[in-house]
Amino acid sequence: MDELLPQIAITIVVVQILRKRLNTAKLVPDWDRVLSKIWIGSIAWFLLTFIPFLEFLSALFAEVIFLIILITLYLLRDHKTARLLALAVVPYAVVDFVSNTVETLVPWLWQKTEMFLDSAGGFSAMWMIGFGIYAFIQSNKEHKQRKLEEERLRIAEERRNRLEHLVEERTEALMQQKNDLEKALDNLKAAQDQLVQSEKMASLGELTAGIAHEIQNPLNFVNNFSELSVELANELQEELEKPVPDKNVVLDLITDLVQNQGKINNHGKRAANIVTGMLQHSRAGSGKKEPTDINALADEYLRLSYHGLRAKNKEFNAKMITEFDPSIGVVEVVPQDMGRVLLNLINNAFYAVSQKKQEQSTLLNNNSQYEPSVKVSSRRSGKGMIEMVVADNGTGVPPEVAAKIFQPFFTTKPSGQGTGLGLSLAYDIVTKGHGGSLLVQSVEGEGTTFTIRIPEKNTAQ
Amino acid sequence: MKILVVDDEQDIQTLFEQRFRREIREELFSFAFCFSGEEALTFLNNNHSEAMLILSDINMPGMSGLELLRQVRENSPEPPPFIMMITAYGNAENYEAAMSLGANDFLHKPVDFAALKHKLMEML
Numbered sequence: 001m002d003e004l005l006p007q008i009a010i011t012i013v014v015v016q017i018l019r020k021r022l023n024t025a026k027l028v029p030d031w032d033r034v035l036s037k038i039w040i041g042s043i044a045w046f047l048l049t050f051i052p053f054l055e056f057l058s059a060l061f062a063e064v065i066f067l068i069i070l071i072t073l074y075l076l077r078d079h080k081t082a083r084l085l086a087l088a089v090v091p092y093a094v095v096d097f098v099s100n101t102v103e104t105l106v107p108w109l110w111q112k113t114e115m116f117l118d119s120a121g122g123f124s125a126m127w128m129i130g131f132g133i134y135a136f137i138q139s140n141k142e143h144k145q146r147k148l149e150e151e152r153l154r155i156a157e158e159r160r161n162r163l164e165h166l167v168e169e170r171t172e173a174l175m176q177q178k179n180d181l182e183k184a185l186d187n188l189k190a191a192q193d194q195l196v197q198s199e200k201m202a203s204l205g206e207l208t209a210g211i212a213h214e215i216q217n218p219l220n221f222v223n224n225f226s227e228l229s230v231e232l233a234n235e236l237q238e239e240l241e242k243p244v245p246d247k248n249v250v251l252d253l254i255t256d257l258v259q260n261q262g263k264i265n266n267h268g269k270r271a272a273n274i275v276t277g278m279l280q281h282s283r284a285g286s287g288k289k290e291p292t293d294i295n296a297l298a299d300e301y302l303r304l305s306y307h308g309l310r311a312k313n314k315e316f317n318a319k320m321i322t323e324f325d326p327s328i329g330v331v332e333v334v335p336q337d338m339g340r341v342l343l344n345l346i347n348n349a350f351y352a353v354s355q356k357k358q359e360q361s362t363l364l365n366n367n368s369q370y371e372p373s374v375k376v377s378s379r380r381s382g383k384g385m386i387e388m389v390v391a392d393n394g395t396g397v398p399p400e401v402a403a404k405i406f407q408p409f410f411t412t413k414p415s416g417q418g419t420g421l422g423l424s425l426a427y428d429i430v431t432k433g434h435g436g437s438l439l440v441q442s443v444e445g446e447g448t449t450f451t452i453r454i455p456e457k458n459t460a461q
Numbered sequence: 462m463k464i465l466v467v468d469d470e471q472d473i474q475t476l477f478e479q480r481f482r483r484e485i486r487e488e489l490f491s492f493a494f495c496f497s498g499e500e501a502l503t504f505l506n507n508n509h510s511e512a513m514l515i516l517s518d519i520n521m522p523g524m525s526g527l528e529l530l531r532q533v534r535e536n537s538p539e540p541p542p543f544i545m546m547i548t549a550y551g552n553a554e555n556y557e558a559a560m561s562l563g564a565n566d567f568l569h570k571p572v573d574f575a576a577l578k579h580k581l582m583e584m585l
Contacts, residue, residue, distance in 0.1 A: 217570075220570060221472055221476065224571075225479075228480065256479060263472055263475065267472070414469070
């Protein structure tokens with residue numbers, strides 16, 4: 001019984017050390033709870049030994065403790081320290097168990113083997129202590145290594161975190177950059193829209209300047225001829241008030257007056273035409289699209305144009321060629337607008353061939369067999385687009401004229417014969433009104449080809 | 462005094478002939494008309510030093526009035542004709558250009574015929 005107290009003290013210390021060293025709280029938490037209460041158990045055990053017939057428990061204490069430690073080590077058999085400690089403890093535990101058992105149960109054998117068992121106990125105790133120390137040293141080393149490993153892991157983790165942070169920062173910077181770029185793109189788009197708008201305004205400005213110039217001339221004539229007409233009428237009155245009016249003077253004055261009224265009318269109409277053209281410009285694209293037989297439309301306007309010109313000029317003649325792709329059925333267009341475009345292009349073509357015919361006829365000894373011809377054709381050009389082509393073999397235009405041909409008020413016709421709005425209007429109708437394109441190809445002296453390219457199914461406004 | 466009028470508007474002829482009908486009848490002035498710069502140059506070459514005064518529009522298709530002015534001053538016929546430029550765009554740029562090319566006077570459209578007549582009468 002006297003030995004029990006130090007045993008309990010050692011047990012409590014050893015168990016505490018084991019718990020800490022083997023990290024039982026974490027690895028085997030349920031069992032650790034048992035270990036943590038070992039002091040209560042020990043004290044209870046100690047008190048039990050005071051009960052007379054339970055005295056023998058005193059001798060069993062060490063065995064029970066060894067059993068608990070062995071269980072602990074068994075539970076932690078996957079850990080190197082635990083295995084080493086097991087190696088240290090098992091021999092002593094076995095020897096102790098055997099010698100106690102022998103001493104208690106077969107005393108006669110005990111007497112015979114006491115020497116041997118005692119020395120075995122000593123050896124195994126030394127083994128236990130030596131090996132235990134070795135285990136602890138190993139475990140220390142391991143512990144240090146683990147610490148080192150942990151430190152390395154921590155550093156790696158830190159580095160990873162730093163990298164992650166860096167990546168995050170970079171990502172954020174990239175996102176920022178992307179946003180900036182998107183913003184810049186939006187700004188560019190806005191600027192482009194603004195440019196387009198200001199281009200429109202500029203062309204409006206050009207248009208206004210053009211209008212001023214184009215309308216001023218006819219209006220000046222209207223003003224001048226009307227003023228003069230008043231003067232002439234006054235003179236006529238004066239002449240008639242004479243006792244003997246000069247009939248020739250009267251007739252001359254009347255001729256001039258009639259001529260002036262004609263001129264006033266002409267120039268008034270000229271100004272009106274310009275205004276009408278401008279109004280058509282402002283209305284371009286406002287009409288309603290309808291499924292239209294574009295081939296029939298082109299054919300109709302070709303005839304209309306030809307007979308119109310024939311009515312004005314009996315000598316005019318030109319070959320009309322049509323080459324329509326019959327597979328092009330109906331196309332969604334504003335029939336009046338597209339008709340106007342076709343009429344304009346066809347009129348221009350007839351004008352160009354008649355000019356060339358005139359040029360040829362003024363050349364002396366001209367034997368060339370010039371045959372004026374205007375060809376209107378249609379075809380599919382892929383991607384849901386169709387093309388209407390108006391080609392002539394007339395005068396053609398040089399590249400610098402072709403470049404300006406769609407500008408408002410640009411005309412090569414003599415003053416008063418063209419408003420210079422026809423092709424510009426046609427361009428607006430085809431591009432803005434029908435989401436298509438209008439192209440010109442021309443070789444000076446050989447002819448001009450205009451190509452209207454529009455989508456078959458029109459989706460433009 | 463022979464006056465050459467250069468303008469791409471053909472009706473300018475009728476207009477001048479009526480505006481100056483009395484002066485023409487009294488043979489104070491005689492007018493010639495050309496409807497382009499090119500035509501005017503040909504006329505000046507063919508009718509040497511006949512035209513004492515040239516009245517030219519600036520804005521014409523083909524050769525502009527300023528180009529005509531430059532070429533006339535370059536050819537320097539004797540005696541040097543008096544040249545008046547007319548333009549609808551009465552801007553400073555055209556005025557400077559005309560003056561630096563050797564124009565004697567500059568008129569704006571619409572032409573004030575009373576003032577023009579006054580100027581021409583003074584030159585007689």
